[in-house]
Amino acid sequence: MEALFDLPSSSPPPRSGASSLDDLNDQQRRAVEHAGSPLLVVAGAGSGKTRVLTRRIGYLLAERRVHPGEIMAITFTNKAAAEMKERVVDLVGRRANAMWVSTFHSMCVRILRREAKTIGLTSGFSIYDADDSRRLITLVARDLDLDPKRYSARTLSVHLSNLKNELIDAETAKANATNDLERRVAEVYVEYQQRLAQANAMDFDDLIMRTVEMLQLFPDVAEYYHRRFRHIMVDEYQDTNHAQYVLVRELIGKGLPDVPPAELCVVGDADQSIYAFRGATIRNIVEFERDYPNATTVMLEQNYRSTQTILDAANAVISRNSGRRDKRLWTAHGQGEKIVGYVGDNEHDEASFVANEIDRLVDSGDANNNDIAVFYRTNNQSRVFEEIFIRLGLPYRVVGGVRFYERREVRDAMAYLRVLANPEDTVSLRRILNVPKRGIGDRAEACVSTHAERYRTSFAAALRDAADGKVAMLNPRSQRAIAGFVELLDGLRRFVDDGQDVAEILDAVLEQTGYRAELEASDDPQDGTRLENLTELVTVAREFAEGPGITPDDAPPDTEAVAVPESGSLAAFLERVSLVADADSIPDGDEESSGVVTLMTLHTAKGLEYPVVFSTGWEDGVFPHLRALSDPVELAEERRLAYVGITRARERLYLSRAIVRAAWGQPMSNPASRFFAEIPADLIDWRRTGPDRAAPTRATTWGGRSGGGLGTTHRPAPAAKWKDTPALSLDVGDRVNHDKYGLGTVVATDGAGPRATATIDFGSSGTIRLMLIGSVPLVKL
């Protein structure tokens, strides 16, 4: 949350010789100096890409006489944007503030608010996040009588998002639908967009799509931006989706007689693309040279972060992905320590190994807690680590998981604020209609909703009608409750009209709605935490309101009439919160967070680095994830995730797995991650390779890819496609032999395809549930 208040740091005087490039390597320097055609910087992990970006900006300003106002730099996170701006300010001073350095989304919001009139919007529109969007989809799907099993809000939401990421609008989707699912999705899409418009709201994907739409539809608007922005830079280009790709093209322009296309510089690493599941296309970076035929490419391969051992492991793993641009990271740092491997009997054993090892490293003075990070594939894996860390009194911090702004109580409070700012915000309005309980139940809500539909009016207007007794079938008790609610909102809105600050408004909301009182009266221990979170939110709001007068983008007052919300205002607060998820709460070694071990998913780890990294849960079915095992495309993405994980480590890397891990309450035995076999054996020092008693025979029928866990010699996995399913089809009663557990009898089977499992009685070795995926070291006798 701290990122909410990142202010431009008080600028030290510009360093003399801001444009001296002596401290850059040849490639970095080429990237900084390149001029005149589109530039792709392929920046391997740890190769100093942020440095190149900021220095390039500094160079543009100092040497090429570019005005800061002509530069737009786009990132994916607010944190990255704030960091970049800060570094440029350090380099060239305050005038850097005239640049636009922001995320795709906040840049679009800024443009959309400025041009709201052009496309028939009110500038105070709400921004719906995934949760809001899903709620609206649920409402729409229900109204369309869709079977919630076949068309879950989740599924629909994924499809809608994909369409928007491809810039396909509702009508086109409808016209092009070829099967039942597509037709249904298109129907939902059409209705959903209507409801969004009615609620004066946009979802995240709309922000991009509508900006593109506007630039394409209104050449004069586009021309304004073409004239203004002469340099466009995009960070993490491998994470852009199609819509963002087109947006960049539109911002650059095709060139006019007196306005050549803007100069483009993109930076990225296809090997670190791990967000394909959200629409990111590796294509954008891979095909850059085709998209921009006169483009220049610079490759940054020298790594300034890790030891050669770590880089060798990373190179070896990622080289298994096909169709990639070959790129080999190297360092001048030297070989360094071997990677430490560990095989635990179960996840608790694995976690205590990690904890003990951390203890040892800290005791011996090799590391501080805050030098250390523990990575895992999925959030639920953090639990075992937390348990043992608590037991041992090891200070830690979990990044991610349920985020502050996603907590129910915080969302409820924010929904009130949103309704106050945008009365038509239906999703927020319906969310708080009966929260806290005030006797407006499903039935009453349905009556109001029906009324709104019949009279083609908004839900908000229908609510007022209900309060006035104009809604059919509504019982007097509900009518009174609704009247009370409408009055409550009107009362609260007066605070807004009086120009009270966000904190005061929020406080009034919590007080007058009885939300706070309800939590205080509760004896549910969870409610205590909820109360704390709300207090925290009030604090956040207060700091925001009292913050020095800067606009949400840290932008200086624009000379043009820009519809940026007034600083510290309710609208500004809402915008900030909508566009900042607090993934920025990552401890970065400063006072507040020193001495704390950091736990996070591999995804969250991207862009970070730690002297000591524990990457855990290296098991087929966990990492790579079960859902990726049977799909080569998804498997390739998991491999990139492994690459990201490995390259986060500066000096020491630990890779571990557990033989048995509880999954959904049941113990599951997972084979070693196939990625183990992709790391040259001589890079790993196995601290433990499995149960001490085990001296199993290797089964060879399916390749025996038991990973390094057996401590056997490294054997490279065959390059391409593994048939993971059906690996082995078993029935109750079958006799089997397992590498580790020996002879057993199948007592139950469950699931099909990649999810098939068998519960097997191994006699003295116990009864264990196994996944029947390709690499399970099991043979049917």
Add this chain to the structure above:
DNA sequence: GTTAGCTTAGTTTTT
């Protein structure tokens, strides 16, 4: 209209 108990379905998630 509310709530307790049941069923069901479970990656990752920068905005």
Add this chain to the structure above:
DNA sequence: CTAAGCTAAC
């Protein structure tokens, strides 16, 4: 196992 969503009884 756990959280969320739904049905059945207060």
